[in-house]
Amino acid sequence: MLVEKRGEVRRVSESELKELAARALTGCGAPADIAGDTAQILVLGDLFGIHTHGVSRILDYETRIAGGGIKPAAPMVSEQIAPALGRVDGAGGLGPAVGRQALRLAVQLARETGIAAVFVRGSNHFGAIAPYCWIAAEDGLATIIASNATTTIAPFGGTDARIGNNPIGFGLPRPGAFPFILDMAVSVVSRARIRDALARGEPIPESWATDAAGRPTTDAAAALAGLLLPVGGHKGSGLSLVVDLLAGLLSGAAYLTHVLTWIGNPDRPQDLGHVFIALDPARLLPATEYERRMSDFARIIHEAPPADPAQPVMLPGEREAACMAEHRTRGIPLPHRVYDRLEALASR
Amino acid sequence: MLVEKRGEVRRVSESELKELAARALTGCGAPADIAGDTAQILVLGDLFGIHTHGVSRILDYETRIAGGGIKPAAPMVSEQIAPALGRVDGAGGLGPAVGRQALRLAVQLARETGIAAVFVRGSNHFGAIAPYCWIAAEDGLATIIASNATTTIAPFGGTDARIGNNPIGFGLPRPGAFPFILDMAVSVVSRARIRDALARGEPIPESWATDAAGRPTTDAAAALAGLLLPVGGHKGSGLSLVVDLLAGLLSGAAYLTHVLTWIGNPDRPQDLGHVFIALDPARLLPATEYERRMSDFARIIHEAPPADPAQPVMLPGEREAACMAEHRTRGIPLPHRVYDRLEALASR
Numbered sequence: 001m002l003v004e005k006r007g008e009v010r011r012v013s014e015s016e017l018k019e020l021a022a023r024a025l026t027g028c029g030a031p032a033d034i035a036g037d038t039a040q041i042l043v044l045g046d047l048f049g050i051h052t053h054g055v056s057r058i059l060d061y062e063t064r065i066a067g068g069g070i071k072p073a074a075p076m077v078s079e080q081i082a083p084a085l086g087r088v089d090g091a092g093g094l095g096p097a098v099g100r101q102a103l104r105l106a107v108q109l110a111r112e113t114g115i116a117a118v119f120v121r122g123s124n125h126f127g128a129i130a131p132y133c134w135i136a137a138e139d140g141l142a143t144i145i146a147s148n149a150t151t152t153i154a155p156f157g158g159t160d161a162r163i164g165n166n167p168i169g170f171g172l173p174r175p176g177a178f179p180f181i182l183d184m185a186v187s188v189v190s191r192a193r194i195r196d197a198l199a200r201g202e203p204i205p206e207s208w209a210t211d212a213a214g215r216p217t218t219d220a221a222a223a224l225a226g227l228l229l230p231v232g233g234h235k236g237s238g239l240s241l242v243v244d245l246l247a248g249l250l251s252g253a254a255y256l257t258h259v260l261t262w263i264g265n266p267d268r269p270q271d272l273g274h275v276f277i278a279l280d281p282a283r284l285l286p287a288t289e290y291e292r293r294m295s296d297f298a299r300i301i302h303e304a305p306p307a308d309p310a311q312p313v314m315l316p317g318e319r320e321a322a323c324m325a326e327h328r329t330r331g332i333p334l335p336h337r338v339y340d341r342l343e344a345l346a347s348r
Numbered sequence: 349m350l351v352e353k354r355g356e357v358r359r360v361s362e363s364e365l366k367e368l369a370a371r372a373l374t375g376c377g378a379p380a381d382i383a384g385d386t387a388q389i390l391v392l393g394d395l396f397g398i399h400t401h402g403v404s405r406i407l408d409y410e411t412r413i414a415g416g417g418i419k420p421a422a423p424m425v426s427e428q429i430a431p432a433l434g435r436v437d438g439a440g441g442l443g444p445a446v447g448r449q450a451l452r453l454a455v456q457l458a459r460e461t462g463i464a465a466v467f468v469r470g471s472n473h474f475g476a477i478a479p480y481c482w483i484a485a486e487d488g489l490a491t492i493i494a495s496n497a498t499t500t501i502a503p504f505g506g507t508d509a510r511i512g513n514n515p516i517g518f519g520l521p522r523p524g525a526f527p528f529i530l531d532m533a534v535s536v537v538s539r540a541r542i543r544d545a546l547a548r549g550e551p552i553p554e555s556w557a558t559d560a561a562g563r564p565t566t567d568a569a570a571a572l573a574g575l576l577l578p579v580g581g582h583k584g585s586g587l588s589l590v591v592d593l594l595a596g597l598l599s600g601a602a603y604l605t606h607v608l609t610w611i612g613n614p615d616r617p618q619d620l621g622h623v624f625i626a627l628d629p630a631r632l633l634p635a636t637e638y639e640r641r642m643s644d645f646a647r648i649i650h651e652a653p654p655a656d657p658a659q660p661v662m663l664p665g666e667r668e669a670a671c672m673a674e675h676r677t678r679g680i681p682l683p684h685r686v687y688d689r690l691e692a693l694a695s696r
Contacts, residue, residue, distance in 0.1 A: 082462030082631045084432040114430030115625070117463045119632060142598075144492075158652030158661040170590040180593065182586040207555065214655055231580030238530040238664045241649070242518040245528065249641050250490075250632050256648045277463070277625075283430045284467060284598050293597050300604045301589070304506030307562055313506040316586045 010339055011331030018043045020339075021055045023346035025094070028058075028065050030072035034097040041096035044131035046332045049323030050183075052192070053128035056338045060262075061094065061125075062345060067266030070094060070124050078105055085109075086118035087251070092269035095126030102276045103132050107141055110278035119246075120274040121253035123147075125262065130183040130320060133171025136278055137179030143171040144277040148248040150261045150270075153187065154227050156237035159214025161227055162256055166243035171317075173281065174298065175291040178321030186236040186243075187228040194223050248273040358687055359679030366391045368687075369403045371694035373442070376406075376413050378420035382445040389444035392479035394680045397671030398531075400540070401476035404686045408610075409442065409473075410693060415614030418442060418472050426453055433457075434466035435599070440617035443474030450624045451480050455489055458626035467594075468622040469601035471495075473610065478531040478668060481519025484626055485527030491519045492625040496596040498609045498618075501535065502575050504585035507562025509575055510604055514591035519665075521629065522646065523639040526669030534584040534591075535576040542571050596621040 012020070018039050025035035039055070046054030064070040074093035078101055080086050086105040090098035102118040109116030129145050136143045149164030169183040189208050197204045198220035206216045209223035217223050230236025248255030253273025260270050281290055304313040327333075360368070366387050373383035387403070394402030412418040422441035426449055428434050434453040438446035450466045457464030477493050484491045497512030517531040537556050545552045546568035554564045557571035565571050578584025596603030601621025608618050629638055652661040675681075 082628075083460065084464065085462030085631050087632070112431065113461050114433030115463060115465045116432065117627065142594075155649050155652050155661050157654055157656070157659055158649075159655050160653055162648055162652050170586075172593050180589070182583075182590055184580075184583045184586065188580055214653075231583050232532075232536055234664070235530075235532045235579050238518075238532065241528070241664065242530055245520050245645070246490075249645055250627075250629055252633065255641075255645060279465065279598075280430075281598055283433055284435070285600065293603070297593070297597055297603060300510055301503050301506075304503050304510050305508055305562075306505055307507050308505070311505055313503050316582070316589065 009333040009335050012334050013331050014043060014047060014328060017046065017055060017332050017334065020342050020346060021058060024058050024342040025072065027345040027348035028062050028072050030094060034072065034094055037097040037100035038094045041100055041127045041131045044134060045128045047324050047327050048130050048320035050128045050130060055342065057125065057127065059338065059341055064266050069266050069268055076101060080109065084113040084116040086116065088118060088120045090120060090123035092122055092124065095124040095272065098123040099126035099132060099274055102274060103136060106276040106278040107136055107139055110141055110280050114283045115277065115279045118276045119251035121251045121271065122269065123272045123274055124270050126274060128183060129167050129169030130181050133169050133181045133183065134179055137171045137173040140173055140282060142279040142281055145169045146243040146247050147274040148244045148255060148259060148272060150259050151257055152228055153230055153240060154214055156234040163237065163240040163244065164259065165228055166240045168239065168243055174294050178317050180315055181317035181320060186230045186240045188231050191224065191228065194220050198224065247275045251275065357681040357683050360682050361679050362391060362395060362676060365394065365403060365680050365682065368690050368694060369406060372406050372690040373420065375693040375696035376410050376420050378442060382420065382442055385445040385448035386442045389448055389475045389479045392482060393476045395672050395675050396478050396668035398476045398478060403690065405473065405475065407686065407689055412614050417614050417616055424449060428457065432461040432464040434464065436466060436468045438468060438471035440470055440472065443472040443620065446471040447474035447480060447622055450622060451484060454624040454626040455484055455487055458489055458628050462631045463625065463627045466624045467599035469599045469619065470617065471620045471622055472618050474622060476531060477515050477517030478529050481517050481529045481531065482527055485519045485521040488521055488630060490627040490629055493517045494591040494595050495622040496592045496603060496607060496620060498607050499605055500576055501578055501588060502562055504582040511585065511588040512592065512607065513576055514588045516587065516591050522642050526665050528663055529665035529668060534578045534588045536579050539572065539576065542568050546572065595623045599623065
């Protein structure tokens with residue numbers, strides 16, 4: 001959640017923000033359909049409280065568009081390559097639009113075959129994963145979605161960055177409720193948590209990060225100059241490799257150290273890879289049975305005695321659901337500086 | 349790896365062990381095909397050094413067969429329900445045979461459609477996941493395989509056992525090498541690691557487990573009476589839920605607290621659920637390109653500077669590969685008590 005100080009943010013409605021984001025992207029050279037798809041994904045990120053992957057990213061995208069690393073009007077190519085497989089070549093375009101197109105194809109194919117996978121190459125940063133899971137779940141489909149990323153983590157037992165903090169997400173519809181959505185990266189914590197500790201002058205647990213030489217550290221500054229640690233040691237490291245094998249190696253995109261850093265190479269496409277697997281639960285269970293089982297599943301988790309009585313046990317997605325409800329009532333909080341910059345881009 | 353003391357184990361060849369295991373299962377009432385499939389999966393577990401999920405399990409299976417909880421001759425039903433979806437009802441039969449049949453169907457469908465998923469209900473303990481990944485990889489296919497399990501872990505923020513230490517595995521062929529295989533459960537460590545700490549009289553890290561009341565503990569005895577902790581807190585807890593939603597809820601099997609404990613109910617089927625997703629990489633990349641990329645991928649990881657110079661960085665599966673090579677040369681180590689009991693069952 002964005003920390004809100006009086007006067008620093010303005011509240012913007014979902015529809016207004018979607019329109020503003022789309023106009024800003026059009027101002028950066030994106031055709032209307034690509035701008036619309038990108039805006040949809042980023043605004044959903046903000047709506048769910050994932051502001052690090054919301055419309056503020058358009059400002060970063062603009063830098064890379066100016067440098068040539070993102071081509072906002074790139075002609076992406078989308079093709080079916082087997083009854084249940086698709087491929088999208090993003091041609092270096094805007095990641096969220098590339099991802100949105102891949103999801104569309106995955107959903108279409110999964111409706112025909114029950115399960116389908118779309119592999120994406122030539123993409124860029126595609127926002128958070130939760131928005132894609134949400135869109136598919138609203139259409140009644142379950143999803144497994146993942147992306148590779150710039151290398152920031154050492155493989156288990158190693159001391160330099162060779163794997164990405166690769167995100168993987170899972171979504172399932174919950175009839176009458178916000179979907180089950182687990183959207184996670186493989187690191188124990190995000191860099192933001194370490195920056196917070198540094199700001200408070202506090203040490204960090206040894207399990208969070210290493211220093212630049214790959215040694216575990218409790219010093220937040222050394223950790224920020226070092227490497228994040230993956231959850232469960234070899235388990236998180238292995239999960240990151242799995243994501244890169246599917247999203248990067250199999251898709252034909254860059255992988256591991258072949259992925260260019262975002263900041264160092266503003267003029268070159270990152271050639272990120274994603275994978276979108278969609279599954280139609282209606283082929284497995286009648287709707288009433290699915291609904292009954294899903295509601296029973298949620299009940300069992302909700303009724304777990306909580307460690308902290310003030311914090312009932314929640315399902316993945318329920319925090320995002322609460323954010324969405326609040327943001328739809330009060331508007332989405334947007335720092336003035338982001339709003340003003342988007343307006344400037346929109347007026348180009 | 350099995351700790352070997354002189355005289356406690358005998359070395360048995362892979363083919364001899366497979367035959368002995370199959371005969372023992374036939375002695376328990378399994379038809380030849382079911383005994384053969386079960387023996388194949390369990391012997392691969394031993395071959396890979398996963399002795400906790402090897403032929404010694406037949407002794408546990410026999411207890412449940414005697415009680416009625418496993419029906420060794422159960423007529424499992426296997427059906428295609430969409431172009432890329434299958435379902436197997438294990439009818440309470442031997443888990444490894446049920447899983448082997450589901451894998452067969454998943455591979456067959458994936459060859460036709462590119463990717464396919466088979467959902468399994470009415471199953472029992474199906475051994476380790478690595479053997480299934482290995483079999484599919486030998487056939488050129490990538491896999492995602494998972495199973496639910498008896499509840500032994502609290503959902504994140506909760507204090508009682510409502511989720512399983514659910515295993516999930518991923519396999520990809522590596523031409524000319526042992527496949528990439530990541531076979532993991534969601535807990536930070538296994539109970540065996542905690543038992544080892546107790547035996548040595550050592551405390552355990554707070555991140556491993558809680559006591560019976562759900563409070564983090566460094567006391568190994570209290571931890572063994574308590575609950576394992578999942579990797580990454582909400583991340584591991586969320587992954588366990590994802591596995592149960594796919595393998596349990598969607599398959600039509602039992603899920604969460606509906607899964608009966610193995611020990612408490614020897615006479616009742618557990619109704620475990622599994623999911624087998626198979627993917628044909630040949631649909632995505634030409635064989636030479638796949639081989640080139642996979643070998644480059646492995647090189648990048650192997651060349652990572654190691655934290656301990658004596659421990660080069662490995663890919664998931666390479667420890668199992670080393671075990672297999674050693675066991676194929678020297679034979680698979682089997683405790684005499686297991687060998688003798690299998691012989692007794694085989695002679696029934």
